[in-house]
Amino acid sequence: MKLSQLTTGLTAAALLFSSVTASIEAASTAAASTSFKDVKSSDWYYSSIQKLISKELVNGFEDGTFKPNQEISRAEFLKLVDLSLQLDIPANLSGKPWYTPYVSAAVEAGIHRTSDFNGNWTQPISRQEMARITVRAIDQTLRNTKTSDTQxxxxxxxxxxxxxxxxxELGLKENSTRAQATVIVDRVLxxxxxxxxxxxxxxxxxxxVAYRGTNIETMWGTSIIRSFPFTEDISPNAKGTxxxxxxxxxxxxxxxxRNLVPNLIRADGNGWDxxxxxxxxxxMTATKTSQNTELYLRxxxxxPYMxxxxxxxxxxDSKLNKLETLKIQKNKTVEVWHLVTLDKKDFINIKNGDWPFLYFDWANKQNKIYLEKEGRIFGGKN
Known part of the structure; x- marks a missing residue:
């Protein structure tokens, strides 16, 4: 059934974003408006509100406000996405909550899975939950495949x-507001x-980084086929994860x-700008015992270019400021950060020349991580 054919208990002017505690009658009498007392043309969400109003997807309140900072519930946001996608909305059953047909339509389309929420549809939607729905809305390949929240x-x-x-910061556990939801749906459209x-x-x-353990694709425009974490032998006496x-x-x-790095010292004394x-x-984990021996990862x-x-x-005080040594006693472990600088010109040469990206020197330089021409990092022993 097309949305235009749907007959519900709401009037045609019912607010999409009406508060779940407000009566449907009060919401339905709010006048359609492109001007609100609490929205300025300089606000970061202004153009999105105007766009969604023009498409009759959102509206304001009777008092002439939009309430951009008011939280939006899971049900309200899902309804907004359903309408934006022009999904077929089934008729509601007698005695069921108003949002039941919108949930059914979203599940049928694959943009929502019953395992996504704990069942409380009237509570505010989090940014994590909003990401699940919207990315499935724009990419049908993600609707019927197994995916993690981090992905x-x-x-x-x-x-x-x-x-x-x-x-x-992502703020995934934070609740989303009406303004944020409007901007997100504008981007989906x-x-x-x-x-x-x-x-x-x-x-x-x-x-x-949360998904793959690295930000290589974001920073270098490359894909990665070797996932983190991975483990390599880094010396005859130790392995590194x-x-x-x-x-x-x-x-x-x-x-x-960048905020983790106020200043640097390069080993060769040159600039790093x-x-x-x-x-x-x-x-680092010791695999053998060697008395009075300590190892630095560096x-x-x-x-040679790093x-x-x-x-x-x-x-x-930075999490990257951790340069401890590993005492070679079997099963002894230590977690470190190894920092190197790479000139951007040298990076291009490494990438275009398909040169090894990182050597583990102990094995006659046979244990390597490569950076392919396509930019992929993978491990291999040649």
């Missing part, structure tokens, strides 16, 4: 649907109509994770 959030950020909050969105690089980096690899553009003060900082998070992995670096001042 869906990354897909939503890299496509420009979900942006970060102040500072780029833009993508569905063939438009392009600009991704928030910081938010996409944080989401990619590589948990994360962060790429930081030191020339960009707004680069993801035009470098990438590559930070490897590694758990002594075991290298690349320069070992350390955060300055050395006592700066």
């Amino acid at each position: 869906l959030v990354y897909e939503a950020t890299k496509r420009g649907i979900l942006s970060g909050l102040t500072g780029g 833009t993508v569905l109509n063939g438009g392009n969105l600009t991704a928030d690089k910081r938010a996409a980096s944080y989401a990619e 590589f948990k994360q690899m962060l790429v930081i553009d030191l020339a960009d003060k707004n680069s993801p994770y 035009n470098d990438y900082l590559i930070a490897f998070n590694v758990i 002594e075991m992995i290298s690349n 320069n070992f670096a350390a955060i300055y001042p050395l006592n700066f």
Whole structure:
């Protein structure tokens, strides 16, 4: 049944965003308006509100307000997405909550799964939950495949649907507001109509690290086929489990994770303003015992184009400032961050030349991580 054919208990002017505690009658009498007392033309969500009003998807309240900072419920947001996608909405059954047909339509279309929520449809929707629905709305291949929350959030950020909050943080557990929901649905409509969105690089980096353990695709435009974590022998006496690899553009003060690096010292004493900082998070584990022996990770992995670096001042409070040694006693472990800088020109040469990206020196440089021409990082022993 088409939406235009649907007969419900709501009048044609019923508010999409009416409060779940307000009566349907009060919501239905709100006048359609493009001007609200609490919305200014300079507000970041203004154009999205105007666009969705023109499509008769949202409306305001009787008192002439839009209430942009009011939270939106799961049911209200799902209804908005359903209407935006022009889904067929079934008739509601007697005695069922008003949102029941919208839930059914969303499940039928594959944009919502019954396992997504705990069943409380009237509670505010979180940004995590919003990401699930919207990324499935724009990509049908994600509707019927097994996906993790971290993957869906990354897909939503890299496509420009979900942006970060102040500072780029994702705020996935935070509840979404009417203003945020309006902007998100506006972006969904833009993508569905063939438009392009600009991704928030910081938010996409944080989401990619949560999903893959690295932000290589966000920073270098490359895909990765070797997933983190992975484990390699890094010496005859130790193995290393590589948990994360962060790429930081030191020339960009707004680069993801740049706030973790106030200043640097390069081992060769040269400047680093035009470098990438590559930070490897590694758990080193001793596989043998060798009395009075300690290992630094920087002594075991290298690349002739990379320069070992350390955060300055050395006592700066940063999670990257962790340069401990591993005592070679069997099963002894230590978690470290290994920092290297890479000139951007050298990076292009490594990428285009298909040169090894990282050597584990102990094995006659036979144990390598490559950066392919396509930009993929993978492990191999040649």
